[in-house]
Amino acid sequence: MIDIKKSLAERVRPLEASAIREMFKLMGQADVISFAGGIPSPEVYPTDILAEISADILKNNGTFALKYGITEGYAPLIEQVAEKNKSQGIGSGCDVTIITTGAQQGIDLAAKSLLNPGDGVIVESPTFVGTLNSLRSYEASLYGVPVENDGMDLAAAEEILKTGKIKLIYTIPTFQNPTGITMSLEKRKGLLELANKYDCLILEDNPYGELRFYGEELPTIKSMDKDGRVIYVGSFSKTLSPGMRVGFLVGHEDLMDRIIVVKQANDVHTPLISQMIISEFMKQNDMNAHIAKGCASCKEKCDAMLAAMDKYFPEKAVYTRPEGGIFLWVTLPEGTDTGALLRKAIERKVAFVPGNSFMVDAAKPSNCFRLNFTTATNEQIDTGIKVLGELLADELK
Ligand SMILES: Cc1ncc(COP(=O)(O)O)c(C=O)c1O
Structure with missing residues (x-):
């Protein structure tokens, strides 16, 4: 052995x-x-609707669905995602949208493309374990910032930013995993200001944002970003199916240009059949x-x-x-x-x-x-x- x-x-x-x-x-x-x-x-x-859609795709467009696709994603789905995001103010002139194999891959691709060993990343403490492990695997230096009742403690974050060691701030501002806490509007603006002031990027992870059942909707940090400082990760896992493994990433075109190559080396593309099923579901049904x-x-x-x-x-x-x-x-x-x-x-x-x-x-x-x-x-x-x-x-x- x-x-x-x-x-x-x-x-x-x-x-x-x-x-x-x-x-x-x-x-x-x-x-x-x-x-x-x-x-x-x-x-x-x-399940019944998805069963019908899947059968229909395989029967009528099976050869296309079972072939290799392009790395950026299935074009009609990219368009649908970008359109929906646009209605929420997400995505400015310099941004590009790609489909990822779940939000997890979006996070991992961003981390892999941005971080050298030892680069500093601020994360909420506590935060999503999948991101922690991704960041650890690229040997990032992690700085945990406590989560208060209205989101990340910005004063504590600024103390860390002052060291000049931080390249990226990772946040789940809405219905955070694991706390369920939502960052206030004031803090969303404050965090973006801090990122501007200390010239670092924000990775905004928002897989739960549409699952609001009390209170008023708040704008995403990405919707306040006009120059591509915020990289935005979304997912269909919490709204349609985690097993289909479809998410998306929106970010500055120069970053996305690299991320596409990194994704190519990672999984070539997100399964086309999953993307086609979701696209068709959105076409035939009222997603909201x-x-x-x-x-x-x-x-x-x-x-x-x-x-x-x-x-x-x-x-x-x-x-x-x-x-x-x-x-x-x-x-x-x-x-x-x-x-x-x-x-x-x-x-x-x-x-x-x-x-x-x-x-x-x-x-x-x-x-x-x-x-x-x-x-x-x-x-x-x-x-x-x-x-x-x-x-x-x-x-x-
Ligand atoms: C905050 C957060 N981000 C990302 C993910 C990964 O989601 P996906 O299934 O889209 O990869 C999860 C999954 O639990 C999550 O809680």
Whole structure:
């Protein structure tokens, strides 16, 4: 047997297997109530419509659908995405839109194209684990900035920017993963001003933005950007299907020109058949009406989870009340280890994601955890939250 581990590149050695991916294994066990997932309720997938569209594409345009496509993406879909984005003020004269294999690839391509080893990146603390691992794999230096109730702590961000080490700021301003928090309008403007002042780029990740069920819509940071300083990542994963793996990236033409070559070396193009199905779905259906259905389901589940938490959780457990998206975030008193809590919860067949997974320093135990409210049934929500409430009451007494 050879020791293949000694051949591994330094940059992949420290990568942690995603706790969430590990959770997927648990989610497959029928008797586990999982609050660990990351998608809206699968009940809202329009499976019948997609079945008809897929059959039609393969029957009438199969040879085209099964061939290689172009790296930038399926032209009609690019146009539809760009048109929709334009209606939200996204994309100025210097911007180009491409289709990516999920938002995850958009993030990874941007990181790969921009970052040299050691380049500084500001991320929210906590933030999306898929981005942390992508940035780690390019050996970026990560600086976590706390997330307040109205988004990233800009004063803390500026202290880091003053060091002159930061090239990129990564943010999920709307219904943030994992906290469910939305950045205020004032902070959105403030963050763009900071990026201008310290001449760095912003990577705005917005896969949940359309899943708003309370409050007023806020403009994206990208919509305020007139000179291509903001790179914008979107996805169909949370509105249509994560398994189709279709997302998009909007950015300055000079950056996108490089990113297209990088994508070519990565996966040549996003599966054409997925792109064609989505394009046809958007053509034949009212996408906004479809998203509204998904939102209604998210709202119902969020209300159910918060009602159960209000009923069963002890006062010392503090949690966010999201206006949209699919996650909420629980903070326990300092010193509580939610990794240990998860082990006890799993014994009682309930799963969540402990907070350390979302931190720059994932090895340090966290007193926080993330709950997804969209994949369990209302009955499971009540049962699972009751179990967590009992464990918390025991832990925090
Ligand atoms: C904030 C954030 N960005 C990106 C992604 C990746 O999404 P996709 O399925 O489009 O790759 C996720 C998935 O959970 C996410 O939460």
